[in-house]
Amino acid sequence: MGDHTPTSQTRLLGGTEQNWCKAVAGGTGITALALQVSKQPNVALFKKALQKLQNDHPVLNYMLNKNNSTSFNINPPISHDLPLNIINQLKTSELLRTLMSNGSNASLSPLHVILEHELNINEWCDHVASVGGLQLWFANVYTLPDKKWVLVLRLHAGICDRTTAVSLLKELKEAMGEGGGGGYKEKGNVGIEELIPVGKTKKTIWAHGLDMVAYSVNSFTLTNLKFKDAKSARRSEVVRLKMSTQETHMLLTGCKLRGIKLCGALVAATLLAAYSSKRRPRNNHRKKYGVVFLNDCRAYLQPSLSTHEFGFYHSAISTSHEVKGEETLWDLATKIYKTFENSKNNNKHFSDMTDLNFLMSKAIENPSLTPSSSLRTSLVSAFEDPIIEHSSDTERELGLDDYIGCASAHGIGPSVGLFDTIRDGQLDCACVYPAPLHSREQMEELIAKMKVILIESFKMNVKA
Incomplete structure (x- = not known):
């Protein structure tokens, strides 16, 4: 480095x-x-x-x-x-x-x-x-x-x-594999804070205070997915959201037509599915949901880092969005993604890092600050970009049939964390959630609704 x-x-x-x-x-x-x-x-x-x-x-x-x-x-x-x-x-x-x-x-x-x-x-x-x-x-x-x-x-x-x-x-x-790999040797490792470009974290003490108050107050207005068991010891469980090559192509085409990334569509589908899970929702009855986007900062650091330099170099951008049930997937997806993009363009992935770390630390130390001591900070978290994978000769040599990669979320975190991969043109998204705070049946139903919402949106691609 x-x-x-x-x-x-x-x-x-x-x-x-x-x-x-x-x-x-x-x-x-x-x-x-x-x-x-x-x-x-x-x-x-x-x-x-x-x-x-x-x-x-x-x-x-x-x-x-x-x-x-x-x-x-x-x-x-x-x-x-x-x-x-x-x-x-x-x-x-x-x-x-x-x-x-x-x-x-x-x-x-x-x-x-x-x-x-x-x-x-x-x-x-x-x-x-x-x-x-x-x-x-x-x-x-x-x-x-x-x-x-x-x-x-x-x-x-x-x-x-x-x-x-x-x-x-x-x-x-x-x-x-046969080649044995190589060429990625690192010299060392430092924390992300030491590599943030000068001036990108600039914020007055007053601004820090206002932002932390805003984040804290806003958290009390957020709607959570229904908790099934908020008292028992928790563990992480996973539901996979998978799509065919054609379905994935249509989904990515819809995103490209609107100038947004896949994360916007996946998050919008999650919010709409959560909204529809309410009992007898009233027309125009607004619900506000928390969304956390995670983005890889390697390219924006000084010096910039390659993807083969190991460590934790992601940052979070916390947003919230109202849903009233009348939105189309693409309208909501565009709004959600543009909000994230605007925050990133204003360097909030760097300027808010200290504030969000502080609030996260306080929530860990004081679970009662969160609804039902659930440690839920948002409804959903998603990565800015999906992982793109293509099968290789090496994988065929190893006899690789299938794989899943994700991280646990039963401590502090969202109700559902989306780990999206596009493998050989097919979407395979590992959706991680805390159980028994949420049940597998509940999450399978949510993910099934998400898929239906996404597939129904394909009909609008031609009209875009």
Whole structure:
């Protein structure tokens, strides 16, 4: 990272990283990448590929430690191989039987069930540091009974935003291919706050105060999806929203015609589906919903970073939108996206970073500040851009059948987090939600309504 490479290998975490340590401890930000393969993994090659990732990216060797105050620091990188846990067929079958004995899980695939299982394993919930600190990522291989395997990487959000997860997976597949990968070696890692261009965060103390009051007051006016069980211990669950190649093409065409991105359409469909879930909604009865957009800041930092520089370099833009039930999907999507775009053009992804981090931290420490102590900060969160994937020869060599990547959200966060991927021209969106705050049945119904709303909107593409 040029002149920003740390002179000392030990450093305090930046404000955003500090917040993610608190959030992950509570259950939000555990990133899991689960890959199902139909060819027996070459364990030696897998270990070698993981070691290459560690060699190329020092942050993957960091250990997290809590210092004497209330903050956390990263220990110097240490030289060690990431332990690879191999779960045999017997233990995997026992685990699947246990997990699928829950009625709502019975219809899920083994890949889906294992992904949810991994999202809810939290080594970071207790910050009593072990000797040397806490490891920040893990690798497991599950052996399925039908000659299939599930490879899982689980990472702490402090070192892994969505871009990092995508690049890590890309580099892993390359390292396991014939070419062996390479060319991505990093020099170091610093927090996002140190790389924000001068002047982009400029805001008076008075403006900071006004914005925090506005965010706080606005949160009390927001409508939440109905809570099913706000008292029981929570876990993250996932519903997948999938579309055919033709449906995806029509959806992207509709976005392009209106000069907006896919995130606008997905968020609008979520709001309309949530509005329609109300009992006997009255005409013109307005409901206001919170929406959080996450955008990758690498290209806007100084110096700019490549997508292969690992860490957490996303920022959040918090917005709210009224729905009265008469809007078309495209009108609402355009309004939502333009609001986000305007906020970004006004540098709110940088200028509001401190305010949003502060409010997030206070909500984590005081859940009662949120409705029913639910820790819900919005109805939905979405990423500015989808992940675009195309099948490769390497994937075919590995026998890759399917994979899902997302992060947990049962601590602080939205009622539904959208992790959208367009894979070989087909939309595959992992929708993550906190259970039992929301039930699987409730979320499956919401996602089904979203899909209907999106498909019905295709009829308007010709009229646009």
